[in-house]
Every structure is written in C-alpha cells, then in structure tokens.
Amino acid sequence: MKLLVTGGAGFIGSAVVRKAIADGHAVVNVDALTYAANPANLDEVAGNDRYAFEQVDIRDRAELDRVFATHEPDAVMHLAAESHVDRSIDGPADFIDTNIVGTYTLLEAARAYHGGGHGRGRDFRFHHISTDEVFGTLGETGLFSETTPYSPNSPYSASKAASDHLVRAWGETYGLPVVLSNCSNNYGPYHFPEKLIPVVILNALAGREIPVYGQGINVRDWLYVEDHAAALLTVVTKGRLGESYNIGGDAEATNIDIVRRICALMDEMNPTGAPHDRLITFVKDRPGHDLRYAIDASKIRAELGWEPSVTLDEGLRRTVAWYLENRPWWQAIQERGHKLERLGLKAAG
Template sequence: MQILVTGGAGFIGSAVVRLLAERDDAVVVNVDKLTYAGNLSSVASAQTSGRYRFYQADICDRDAMLDIMRQEDITHVMHLAAESHVDRSIDGPAAFIETNVVGTFRLLDAALTHWRGLSSDRQEAFRFHHISTDEVFGDLPFDSGVFTETTPYAPSSPYSASKAGSDHLVRAWHHTYGLPAVLSNCSNNYGPYHFPEKLIPLVILNALHEKPLPIYGKGANVRDWLYVEDHARALALVATSGVPGESYNIGGRAERTNLSVVQTICDLLDAKRPRAAGKSYRDLMTFVTDRPGHDRRYAIDASKIERELGWLPVETFDSGLSKTIDWYLANEAWWRPIREKTYAGERLGQVA
C-alpha cells in the first residue's frame, strides 16, 4: 500500500504516520503545510524508515496533490489536514472554510483524477478516507442519547460547520462519481504530541508553570475521550478495511465533564510532580466566561466499528491520561518551544 496522509505532522495525523511507518506492508507519504500546529519532530521516529516520505504542500493546491499522488502511486488517501480548534474558528472562521471545505474539495478533485487513471485492480483497491469529528452532530442532552452513524448533522460552531461541509462533499464524490470513499467521525482525542492550546495539554502545562487552569463556565460540559493511539489503530482499519460509502464512529466510551478532567489531571500531578509546601494543583483551577455556543455533551456509539472491523480501545481514560501526563513530563524539549512562541493575534498554549 502507498498511503498518503494529509496533515501528517499534526496531532492525530502524526500518530497515524508513526503507526503506519512500523508496518511492513505500507509506504507512508506525509503531506503537511506545516502551519502553527504542524511539527515534524512529532514524526521523528518515522523518518528513519525507508518507507516514509514527506512533502510540504497545501491541500488547497490541487495540482500539487495530484502530482504527489501520481509520483508516489498512491493507493489510499487518509485525509486529516484541517483547521481544528473551535475557539480559533470563532475568532477567525475564514481559514476553516478555506482549508476544511475548499481544501477538501480540491483534494477530492485530485484524488478523482488520480483514481480514474489507475488500472482496474488498483481502482478497486483505492480508498479515500476522510477523518471527521463528532462535533458535526451538534450536541446532546446531559442525561441521554449517543451519536450514531445515522444521527442528523447539526453543527454549532464555524469549525464543526466546516467539517460537516467537507463530510457532505466526500459523500457526494462517492455517490456522484463513484470514488471509493469512507468516512469516520471521532470523539475528543488526547495523548502525546497534542498541541498545547487544547484542554488536556493546556491544563498539564499551565499547572507545571503554576498558572491558572481555565475552565469554561461551570465545567459541566461533557466530552467522550479517546486516546490518540487507539484512534490511529481505528483509522488504519477504516482506511484498509472500511466499506466504500460507509461511515464509522470512533469513540473511547469515556464520558467526562470538563471539570472532572481538570480535577483528575490535578490529582495525578499531585502524585507525579507534587507542588511546594504540599499545595494541590486544584488550587489553580479558575472558572472563566463560557465559550459562545458551547455544546453541552458529546457521546459516541462505537458499536459499528467494534462489530464490523473488530476494533476496541486499549486504553481506559485513566490509563491513557496517566500515560499522557508522563509523556509531557518527559518531553519538555518538544513542548517548550511551542509554549515560548508568540504569534501576533494568535492564541497559544500558554494563553488562558
């Protein structure tokens, strides 16, 4: 297999690249624009493999994408490149429309041209795997319901609306042109190499620096958490074994309130890296003004991928969170340069 991973220097994409680079049956072609969240040090382990390639390119450049697909004789596209932070989408939605909607369209256009030029057996094997989010479904009541593959779309933020648009484009290219496409929608990821502005790494690193730990509203919003390496295994299964035209929900069956997540991080850090004078990291928790349009709850029903593709998460939330904290404690060389960068008008991990 010749697998093209877009956004392969990002958080989830790098986990996919690291996983695929360990396989003997795949060449991994990483395409990333290397914007603020792209970091090639996240795929350092793959760079020693003779089955790894990297191209710095923009998915909005249709001709560049087609050239790479043809040059590398691509058999699978795993499309992870996206603008992904809800807060950033509220501050500046234009980039989300450009990358997530227009970029996906241009990548689909390139993939369709490439696919049509393949031999019949290569066409049969080809897959376009679009990786999306549970946020396209909107939100759920606090006390009931889960997202399934047939849940109607009801995106709330500019980010989720842009991802919903890209999902619809992929389905349209499958139904209209016959492009062998599969989709997956995941719950909130966490784990090593997570960009430090997201909740879990932000709380870990703010705590280590004795900074406030910001919690939106009352911290009652609920998310289903998925360890990123479990997600990468699921994505590899969907890309190689998923049925064209189908979608697969991927979740960790680990619902937690945001307040509970922050409290658990504090308690683990109290044990792993105690504060001076016996203080608790919980003392740093600070409630801040809620995010506009903040969805109440997300919850994924992952029974389809479990039943049809045999995937199950390995990590519980507690085991995965403990591993994540250990990774950040041991990898300051990765996260410190990111925390120290300043971009005019852009938020970074050290900004509450």
C-alpha cells in the same frame, strides 16, 4: 499499503503515520506545516525508507496532482484540517478555506488519479476523517450514531460537516471509493498545547491559573490518540466503501472532572506546587459551547472488530507522564511564540 496521509505532522495525523509505519505500511505525509504541525512529532520515522514527506498545501491542485503521480498511493487518509473551535470563532475564514475548499481540491485530485487508472489507483480508496462535533449537542442521555442528523454549532464543526457532505457526494456522484469516520475528543502525546488537557498540564506545571469554561459541566467522550490511530488504519484497510464509522473511547467525563483528575496526577507525579487544583479558575463560557458529546461505537466493533484498549485513567496517566518527560517538545513550541492564552471571545459581545 502505500498511504497518502494529509496533515501527517499534526496531532492525530502523526499518530497515524507512526502506527502505519510500525505496522509495515508505506506513508507519504502531505502537510503544509501550518502552526499546529510539528515535524518533531515524526522524528522516530523520519529516517525510515517507507516514509516520505511532501510539504504541500491541500488547496494547491497542481502540487497534489504531482504528489499522486509521483507516489501512486493505494489510499488517502485525509486528516488535514483547522480544528480548534476557539480559533474558528475568532477567525472562521481559515476553516472555510482549508476544511471545505481544501477537501474539495483534494477530492478532485483523487478523482482524477482514480479515474485515470494509474497503477495502484485502480484499487484506490479515500478515507475522510471527521469529528463527532458535526452532530451538534446531546442532552443528558443518548449517543451519536452514524445516522444521527447533522447539526453543527460552531464554525469549525460546520466546516467539517460541509467536508463530510462533499466526500459523500463525490462517492455517490462520481463513484469515488470513499469511507468516512467521525471521532470523539482525542488526547495523548504530541497534543498541541492549546487544547484542554495539555493546557491543564502545562499551566499546572508553571503554577498558572487553569481556566475552565462555565462551570466545567460540558461532557466529552475521550479517546486516546493511539487507539484512534489503530481504528483509522482498521477503517482504511477493512471498512466498507460508502460507509461511515463512529469511533469513541467509551470514556465520558465532564471537563471539570478531567481537570481535577489531571491535577491529582500532577500532585502525585510532580508534587512541586501541589495541590494543583487550587489553580482552577472558572471563566466565561465560549459562545455556542455544546453541552455533551457521546459516541455509539457499536458499528465499528461489530463490523471491524476494533475497540478502545486504553482506559481514561490510564490514558491520562500516560499523557501527563509524556508531557513531564518531553519538555523540549513543548518548550520549543512556546519559544516559537505560542501563548497559552484564551481564544474564542470575539463573538461574545
């Protein structure tokens, strides 16, 4: 297939691009290259004749129309989004603009392309990639399924919920061939260093305090990013149109457990400064912090035959090793002025 991937220079998007090229697909990467995008994520595919890059903002309809007409993709995989919850608390406008208005603009461009019957467009499909955060929070038991009611609690999750609804509506109202997926927390190589796991690794490496929100009891289902990329390519190629698929890692853990596991790995793999758990500092929780997310991924297993292949222990070990072995990647980000500072406190007053 020829895949148009939005946000393909980001964390999950670049994993999808690398996996798609390795699997023999052609990829058109559409990315505006905002702060969390990094062309270095794609160095291994940049010279491949099946890879093309278009620096285009998904809110720019004229440019999207040009990209569709030029490249005639078989499918869209829509990953472009503002995604950091703490940033959405401090500045929700960017999330509304990119995640809602951008998705609307992309849907309209895709609808025009599909309706015009341009070549491959006759067999076209639109895969929207979303998050389990749209479902809100769980108690100590239960799992999110594809029929769980939406109940977003942050500006980020609300904007993603809105984009999910837009995609469904364009499928029902206009007949756009859509498929959706909602994933649990991703982690792994190339993760932008503002999220929990890279923050822990890099702060431990630098001997800085490792901040943990509240008491660290919030639970997430952790999904290794390369497993997620494989799942997404399975959904876009085999998923039933009009359906949604939950993608999870079967790897629930509290935040404090994740932090302590990483500290133990750092003690083993980078003993300087050990024990690293002495750096753990409990800080004021962020507003509206969901207690627990957990995914029921039985539908994608039963229908499409996908299941996670990387355990949490193995994935964390691979991730710590990657950051230790790829210092120029994250050092370049820090040199561009990115600070490992606390965000998401503006609503606290």
